Amino acid sequence: MKKIKKFLVSFAALILVLSIVYFSPVDRNNFKTRHFTFIYSDKIDKELILKLSGALEDNYVRVSTDLKTKPYHNIEVYIYDQRWRYVKATGNWNASGNIEGVSKLHFIKKAWGENDEQKVAVHEFAHAVTLKLLIDQETLPMDSNVFDKKFSSFPIWLWEAISVYEAQQFVDPSTLSYMDMEHYPSLPELDKRLKGGKIYSCGYTIIEYILFKYGRDGFIRLIKNYGDLEATYHITDNQFSKDWHEFLIQKYIKSKYPI
Structure with missing residues (x-):
């Protein structure tokens, strides 16, 4: 009985610690370039942010030219140092990156299957530009429900x-x-x-x-x-x-x- 009680107390303490960590706010830094605003944990090295900003700015015109559309004028880029923080923010369990409309990118510093963070950033940016191309051809005012149904296909x-x-x-x-x-x-x-x-x-x-x-x-x-x-x-x-x-x-x- 004492062992069970000890286990339950330890388990409850572990849950409490994990809950505190999970719900505790993370300190974030901002860094802005011509076309992007980076929002990232203070645990991420600024040198990485500079590399990512360089990669995205270098590819901004090329990707938009390739896809023949104009990207959103200022795109927010959220970078997470830990997977659980990414999941908490996006609800996305099965990926290392995703977009939120045409103006927000989310991805983890260390993605599955890709060691080059710069390629991960450009990958997600290309998704946002592709979505912008699809939206740009819609008749205004756009019915978001109709578009969402089309996009799901x-x-x-x-x-x-x-x-x-x-x-x-x-x-x-x-x-x-x-x-x-x-x-x-x-x-x-x-x-x-x-x-x-x-x-x-x-x-x-x-x-x-x-x-x-x-x-x-x-x-x-x-x-x-x-x-x-x-x-x-x-x-x-x-x-x-x-x-x-x-x-x-x-x-x-x-x-x-x-x-």
């Missing part, structure tokens, strides 16, 4: 591929265990973030193929058509995947297999 494979490409997160297809002369992932497979997250290693080459085959204008049309390949290119999802795979064979994979 935007395919994950295209959404993530755009940001992977703009952040230059290239992975050589010849190094991927699931990619060879015969095998490649389907678009439905790439739509699953939590089952291997293959879109993060394939996304760069998908956009590379679209630009090669359909050009910049064709790329923008696909985004504005919410990834509808049939309506944009008059092609099925399966045929698109096959053509993309053939592009990869010729450019990357074929050299891996000697004649």
Whole structure:
């Protein structure tokens, strides 16, 4: 009985300590550049903030030019030193970064699957610019409920591929265990973030193929058509995947297999 009582007291004390830590406010610093305002924990080194601000400012014009739209004039960038603080602020359990509309970026200092914080920042920025492109084509006044319903249909494979490409997160297809002369992932497979997250290693080459085959204008049309390949290119999802795979064979994979 004494052991149980001792355990309950210790457990209650642990819960109390965790609650104090969880609900205690964090000291935050602000740093502003021409297009971005950084809000970050005082535990994060200012040198990292300078690197991130440089990366975002350096890519501001390039990404907006690539996506043919003007980003929000001042974007807030929230950077978290610990995952639990990120989850507490965003409610997002399954990612290391996300956007809040077109004017706010959230991400963790150390993201899953990416060691380069600058690429993480540009990745999330590209999401915000893509969303801005979709909003800009809406008739004003925009019905937010109608737009949200349309946006929910935007395919994950295209959404993530755009940001992977703009952040230059290239992975050589010849190094991927699931990619060879015969095998490649389907678009439905790439739509699953939590089952291997293959879109993060394939996304760069998908956009590379679209630009090669359909050009910049064709790329923008696909985004504005919410990834509808049939309506944009008059092609099925399966045929698109096959053509993309053939592009990869010729450019990357074929050299891996000697004649």
